[in-house]
Amino acid sequence: MPGQLLFSSSSKQGSSCFVTNRSVMVDKCVGKSVPRKEGWEKVTGAALYVDDIVKPDMLHGATIRSTISRGKIDRITFEGDIPWDEFVIVTADDIPGENSTKMFVGEQPVLAKERVNHPEEPIVLIAHADPYLVRKARTQVKISYIEETPCLSIEDSLNKAPVVWGEDNLFKTIRINKGDVDAAQSEAEIIVEGEYFTGASEQLYIENNGMIGEYDAEEGVTVTGSMQCPYYVHPALCAVFNLPKNKVRVIQSDTGGGFGGKEDYPTIIAAHACLLAMKAGKPVKLIYDREEDMVATTKRHPSRTIIRSGHKKDGTLVFMDVDFALDGGAYMTLSPVVLSRGSIHAAGPYRCPNVKILGRAVATNYPPHGAYRGFGNPQSFFALERHMEKAAKQCGLTADEFRRRNFFREGDLTATQQVVQDRVDMRELLDQALEAADYHNKRERFKKENEGNPVKKGMGIAAFFHGSGFTGGGEQKMASIAGVEGTKDGKVRVLAASTEIGQGAKTIFSQIVADALKLPYDMIEVARPDTDDVPNSGPTVASRTCMVVGKLIQTASLALKQSLVQEGGLDEDYTPEQFAQACKDYVARNGKLRRYSQYEQPANIVWSDETYVGDAYGAYGWAIYVAEVSFDTRTYEARVNDFVALQEVGKVIHPIMAEGQVQGGVAQGIGYALYENIVWKNGRMMNGQMTNYIMPTAADLPVIRVLFAEQPYASGPQGAKGVGELPIDGPAPAIINAIEDATGVSVNQIPATPEILMKEMEAAGVC
Template identity: 60%
Template sequence: MSSPKTERRFVGKSVPRKEGRDKVTGAARYVDDIRFPEMLYGATVRTTSPRGRIKEIIFGENVPWDEFTIVTAKDIPGENYVALILNDQPYLVEEFFNHTEEPVLLLAHEDKFLVEKARRSIRFEIEEFSPVFTIEDSVNKREIIWGEDNVFKSFLVDKGNVDEVWESADVIVEGEYLTGAQEQLYIENNGMIAIANHEDGVTVWGSMQCPYYVHKALIKLFNLPEEKVRVVQTETGGGFGGKEEYPSMIAGHAALLSWKSGRPVKIIYDRAEDMAATTKRHPSHTRHRTAVSRDGKLLGMEIDFTVDGGAYATLSAVVLSRGTIHAAGPYLCPNVRIRSRAVATNAPPHGAFRGFGAPQSIFGLERHMDKIAKTLGLSPEEFRRRNFIQEGQTTATQQVIHEKVDLSGLMDRAFELSGYNEKREKFAEQNKSSRLKKGIGFASFMHGAGFTGSGEKYLESVVGAEATEQGNVRILAASTEIGQGTNTIFGQIASEALGIDYNLIEVAKPDTSNVPNSGPTVASRTCMIVGKLVESAALGLKQTLVGSGFLKDSGYTSEDFSNACRAYIEKHGALKSFSKYQQPEGINWDDEHYRGDAYGAYAWAVYVAEVTVDPTVYEAHVDDFVAVQEVGRVINPVLATGQIEGGVAQGIGYTLYENVVWRDGRMANNQMTNYIIPTSADIPPIRVFFAENPYAYGPAGAKGIGELPMDGAAPAILSAIENATGVSINHIPLVPESLMEELETETI
């Protein structure tokens, strides 16, 4: 691990958040803080059963309907679909519907309480069709509810020839693994305000991750030229993927109401609507069949991975892709076949959520690795060590790992910090006599940063840097600050590249009329991919200043730089520099065969969890958590540590608490009282450690970290529970009711 040649002034330092002061003082304005004169409040009337045909809409009595703006599918000026990948999801139901929360009508009125009363007064007369609610029923085509076979997308990854390994293998181990849905539960609910009319086009303001996704969707919905649609991100209180695709829906609805009423329209979801109607993590089902040699070498892996996409395709193909690529983990295996598919059910579409398919497939793999180790009579750590991928070896997609990867070293460090070996022994002794059972377990894994395969090449992201009249540098990007620290790390990267003070860097608010398309704020790409563009756009600005004689090439102060900016603007006018993504050389991806360099770089990690299981009430509590990872260079230690802590906490929720109760394809516990996320009383100390190994193509050597911490908690905790109780459990969420079923074989 090389050390930097020059001393870094801003990268690697925990500088304050750019927008921190405004957030702390309450000056930050979220969408619900914004009001326009004459503004109306919008509401969405949704279907109430999972699948069928609307025969009639019955408007309630005692509502002054003539005061309302009412929008139906007939009012849509352009295309009635949310433009994304397959364009199968309508903005408004025309006749047939496929889940219980589909928008049918939009209402607007200046009294937001009355609009809610009106919404609740509407009834539908419906012809019901037979729905499908489970992966199994969908795969078995109990009903065909989407396309010809209920399958949104399928992938096949094939390495070596797995068919030839079974006969000669010493041991074959099979297993089945299940994961549930999960709600993102960002602090700020979804919301949008729109002003839309024939003269000016459509403008929306709101909470979102991806302004240009919303932009693209509104262009189609209104059939308008690009320049007639403007999307502005307001301060955003968290996303976790939950504001990746759904904001396009809400923005469209608000804009349709504004288009018809001629007035600004605000739509804010309350928590109950947000939880019931918007996307959640895809439930999954994984089957493993693995051939190993007696001495613990992986010989062949056959993996079958299925995710439940809900009623429409949305992003399921992409979630499936990431889940598929991560399904074989950070291990070397000469023969691998992964078959995967995303299938339809009559639930609201599942969507993006931190990790994006990888937490699901990694959960299955890591539980299965424990099972194989047990079958072989090896410790789970020794079995991993014998199979960890090394520099120069190939992944399941036959990507050659060109970076120095040392998972064994990460494991050593994680074990030392957590006291893993001593605790394994100590707990085994204590558990013989104590009522409470303690255990410790781990997971080892990786997470790819950036879009998969050729994704970044097709995105062609652009970032700009402009000099301001005040002598500052303003970064122009569509990448959103959603609480994770985008503004701050962009400021650090630019100030480091230019050698000027961090406070001289401004980050423009994402507004499609003002910033170029730097791509969506997803996929652990903002730091590694967009950050690199920030670095080169900033350097481009400097080159112009140097080239035009306003700045020395080196040895200048921040003040010199500001003066140079001002002088340039005075003489030549605006100064802007843009940088477009160039794929590093040597990245090759075969999309047809799903083969090649799946990601530019991976972050690597070993997480250790310690648990106590209480057999009186069947509760498992996480007592300690150690997260060790290699993420390239850390730009901002406080923010990076926060990302890991938050991801682990979310992972603990995913594992032990967060249980979406489905009733007829609808989330029945869509309130925070009954959808249980852990509080600080349920979360242990999370001890975070970074190993640094600078990545050549990342800004200052950084890779992506946003999603990584979501992957490790679930398998580590279930491994610890197995260590505590001796019972191997293969499904999450593992709420006490489920743990009881696993631990108690006799009925009461």
């Protein structure tokens, strides 16, 4: 791998950059761990999240939801010792425009009217000035139903038992075909078959969802709140309130984590807060408590994957036949695109001449499943990387040698027949990761030590990749715009709707602009995402903020400089002071100085939504993760002792933040693999509490060791690709592979809680 640099960003390196960057004015900023833009507000408690904001005369709202999974609404009554005449009450009849969230086919109502299709579906909204009274009143709205038979599993949905959506319960079907799987059957000397299951999981951002709605007959509606995608909320509010674009304003408040969970659902909460505000004639705050957030908002799609693969005796892949199914819940929402990403990646980073992938997202009567970091890939890579483990065994090869023989080589074709352009050699990444994890020595040692020991240790590998940005033609369709502004104070202000949700968007944008304009980091500001002020740079999803939007602001920065040089008399070889003065002069003379850039598809990207053939993504991140796990045969607990995460994500803009993104993603992946279990009863989540939905604490995790290999990507800002989602794709299969290495038992479902592991181990006669 020529030119590939491997490094680990130690804390020491970060602290020296910290000082360097403050004293040396126009040092290069990208590649250094500068202080987080909004960091000081966060460590002093000054940052304002939605629940910290108070508006004059504000009321507090609450949502009354369905308690059944499917049926007709019979009667709504307002009971108890509640002064109902003091309350503002909203139902579907109060919606002035469309009763739709405007996501895809738009069949999801903002408020259920005659029937409900899942538990926790919003039906009635109430508001009052006294939040304590609201809490009490919420329990006194009684709704009766005429119940219908729900559909509550992927299998039932595929069997149309019963049909609950459209004619066949299918939200979306995707077929990817490469070569000829049927014809290749006879060439295979070894056939491997497996079935794999993953459960739903909760994003569990620590800040619950919330919005403040305001309404003014002249100005229209304004909503302020916790969100990832202001321009998803904006068109939905235009439709719900039947208002033109300039009468709807969406403002992001400081947001305490998202991970996909604040991609589409905030649209519903925004509409609710504004409907109450319109009826009340006062601002209304609608904040979910933890339980409401957990049970009512979206979770990761549960999945079931059947893989059948054919191999030569030496292990090389002859064909792969993948049947990938996702439970979409009651409404389509984002399921088609989650399915798309998961299906495209389902054959993994492996060279295989014949591939058939059938992807289906099906309707059930669970609350709609939605975006969660990884977006379909954690599901398909769990299945694939467990299957590769099985195939290795059946072919008589070790896990690493089997993968080494099958990895893509430069110029190979992916499942969608995209030529792999990234000059990344997975074999070399594998060697480096195994060495860092001391994989071979440890395996050998564990084999001896496990003998007669109640605690058994093992090592597991996962190999995977993750496309950066929207799938296929998504970026072209979105045609995002971002910009920069030279301010009257002589600073440069980034204009983008891309939200800071903890991932560091404000910081990396500032770094990119600082370098593009050869200015110090401190001269760059980032505008708060507010649809009255910033253009639509697209949603903050799909590992696209750095690669796609970062590139746009880099280009816009150059246009800004050009204007100052050509129209503002700025010398090409300016100092920061001269640049600042030129901005001030320009604004004083001409008014606002704003320059924008719009996304243009690189010419070499060709994709067909009809055939699913072509360049599914402009670039991919590549990774090998290695887990060391111990399994206690007395308590059935699995624990991750060591974790090595090696990835290639292009140029690393901010080493410490990128490392933090990977560690955070791996931590969520460990939770997904072992702890985070949702207990369902008739389609309702029964454990909507942090007490009984178990996410990893500081004491549960190993130190996650992060390594980057860097191969700059030509179309990314200074060579950067996406990093946010990749880290959650690999931990679960690596961990479950390690459990198999430790015990010999093949577990094919997650979360592998002690209860599940007990069942599997007892069935295999291990414990």
